[in-house]
Amino acid sequence: xxxxxxMESLISIGELARLTGITxxxxxxxxxxxxxxxxxxxxxxxxxYPKEDVPRLRAIAKAxxxxxxxxxxxxxxxxxxxxxxxxxxxxxxxxxxxxxNSSNELLVERWIRKIHGFEDDSLLQGFHEQWNKSGPLNFxxxxxxPLIERVGKGWELGELTxxxxxxxxxxxxxxxxxxxxxxxxxxxxWTILMATLPAETHNLxxxxxxxxxxxxxxxxxxxxxxxxxxEIISTANKFEPELLCFSIxxxxxxxxxxxxxxxxxxxxxxxxxxxxxxKGTPPNLPGVYKIENFNTFNKWLVEFEKNxxxxx
Ligand code: B12
Numbered sequence: 001x002x003x004x005x006x007m008e009s010l011i012s013i014g015e016l017a018r019l020t021g022i023t024x025x026x027x028x029x030x031x032x033x034x035x036x037x038x039x040x041x042x043x044x045x046x047x048x049y050p051k052e053d054v055p056r057l058r059a060i061a062k063a064x065x066x067x068x069x070x071x072x073x074x075x076x077x078x079x080x081x082x083x084x085x086x087x088x089x090x091x092x093x094x095x096x097x098x099x100x101n102s103s104n105e106l107l108v109e110r111w112i113r114k115i116h117g118f119e120d121d122s123l124l125q126g127f128h129e130q131w132n133k134s135g136p137l138n139f140x141x142x143x144x145x146p147l148i149e150r151v152g153k154g155w156e157l158g159e160l161t162x163x164x165x166x167x168x169x170x171x172x173x174x175x176x177x178x179x180x181x182x183x184x185x186x187x188x189x190w191t192i193l194m195a196t197l198p199a200e201t202h203n204l205x206x207x208x209x210x211x212x213x214x215x216x217x218x219x220x221x222x223x224x225x226x227x228x229x230x231e232i233i234s235t236a237n238k239f240e241p242e243l244l245c246f247s248i249x250x251x252x253x254x255x256x257x258x259x260x261x262x263x264x265x266x267x268x269x270x271x272x273x274x275x276x277x278x279k280g281t282p283p284n285l286p287g288v289y290k291i292e293n294f295n296t297f298n299k300w301l302v303e304f305e306k307n308x309x310x311x312x
Contacts, residue, residue, distance in 0.1 A: 010040060010048035020057040034074045055158030056081065062157060082159050108146050112154065115168045123168075127175045136183065136215060140208045140294050144172060148204055169204065176207040180222075183214035190308055191241035195223040195232050197248060197260055205247030205278045212294050213245065216301040229260060233267050242308060243273050250279035258282045273304070 016037070017024045028047075031039060037057060039047035059081035063073045066084075073081060107130065114123040131139045151168045154160035160168075192213050196206055203225045210220055221239060223232070236244055244264070248257055257280055265274060265287040275289045277297065283290055291297045 007048075009051050011051055013039070013047045013049065016049045016053065016057070019054050021061050022057055030070070030074050034071075036075055059157050059159075078159070082154070082157070104142050104146065108143065108150050111147055112150060112160075115151065115160065115164050115171075118164070118167055120167070120171055123171050124175060127171075131179065136179065136211050137294065137298055140211055144176070144204075144208060145294070148172065172204060173207060176204070176211055180207065180210035180214045180220070183211065184218075184220050186219060189217045189219035190243075190305075191221060191239055192218045192243045192245055193221045193223065193232075193236055193239065193241040194245045195227040196225050196246060197252070197257065198226055198228055199252070200226050200247075200249060202249035202251075202278075203247070205249065206245075208294060209245055209247055209277060209297065212297050213301065215298065216305055218243070218301075229263065232264065236268050236272055240269070241272060243275065243304070244268065246274075246276040246278075246281070248276055248278040248280035252280045254280070254282050258285060261285055261288045275300075 011019075013024045013027055016022075016027060027037060027049075031037060037049055037053045039049050042048060056076075056078045059078060060070075060073050060076070063076075063081055063084050064070065068084065073084070076084070107126070111123055111126055114126070127139075127143075130143055134142060147168075151160060151165055155162070155165045194206055194210055194213070196203060206222075206224065210222060213220055221235065221241065223235065232244075246261075261274065261276065261282070262285060265285075268274070273289070274287060275291055275297075277291045277293070281290045289300075291300055
């Protein structure tokens with residue numbers, strides 16, 4: 001007999017299928033074959049499942065997508081499954097299985113455990129140590145990008161709560177802000193204006209770009225999140241930066257973004273170069289360079305500075 005409280009937290013097989021993307025047929029078959037997910041039967045004979053099964057079944061679905069066989073993963077605990085999809089997230093054939101890669105992944109997993117426990121002191125300490133070992137560019141490419149991707153995945157799978165995701169993001173924001181400001185503590189230099197478009201709520205891409213840009217000789221003017229178009233234009237007209245740099249996350253309407261970037265291109269003087277990165281940056285826009293990643297950005301800046309020196 002199931003008591004009333006427990007009954008409240010039970011869901012139907014259809015609901016479970018909708019929440020996990022696993023068909024009702026497969027759920028029934030797994031229960032028969034592997035004994036899990038285990039259902040409770042109503043007096044009518046209908047199956048009911050605990051809601052708590054959802055994160056584990058989502059993780060199973062992810063593991064199957066990544067190429068694992070059902071027999072290997074269906075009985076796994078949530079922790080074991082996260083180990084599989086977290087440590088070998090995509091089973092990417094292009095990923096180098098060398099020691100360095102796996103030790104980077106292990107460190108990211110160690111940081112994830114600190115995020116679980118809201119341990120900001122030791123998380124930030126870990127960032128500092130790795131920054132000193134890797135240097136700014138490799139720290140961004142090998143650790144910050146994988147960490148935020150791992151946090152995003154953990155949140156998607158229900159392993160990390162929204163609070164844990166916010167906590168992780170805030171630790172990264174404060175670390176990266178302090179680092180680029182230290183590196184960019186200069187009065188002279190050519191100017192980069194860095195901003196995001198209106199309604200942008202993701203600023204880690206721009207902060208990582210600021211760290212990389214600080215390795216050049218530029219002086220950064222950082223406008224950050226959600227900058228109104230008119231403010232970007234008036235600041236650019238006032239300070240005449242050589243470069244205007246954006247980071248655009250993937251949750252924006254591409255057409256709207258195109259319209260805004262082309263509008264800026266029309267409004268600003270030709271000598272202001274416009275670049276943008278982030279998954280929401282439209283490709284092939286006339287007068288706007290899309291830069292895919294931070295290694296390319298670093299090399300691009302070296303060339304850009306050479307050309308500036310020639311033209312001055
Ligand atoms: C952290 C995060 C948040 C934080 C942001 C905190 C902050 N201050 O930044 C908070 C919690 C606020 C948030 C909110 C939301 N988020 Co969010 N968020 C994320 C998360 C986990 C990380 C994003 C991030 O910072 N990535 C880091 C950047 C660096 O990565 P990137 O954009 O992929 O860019 C790559 C390159 O292009 C390059 N790059 C980026 N910028 C630049 C710039 C230059 C110059 C260069 C050279 C390169 C470069 O760097 C990256 C390295 O490969 C992602 C999941 C994920 N895995 O990305 C979701 C994600 C982006 N969010 C998402 C969503 C839907 C939202 C919300 C709408 C959720 C909601 N329902 O409320 C809200 C936005 C609300 C709003 N009104 O705008 C979705 C977008 C999906 C989509 N296609 O629409 C994602 C993908 C999560 C998901 N899987 O659903 N989010």
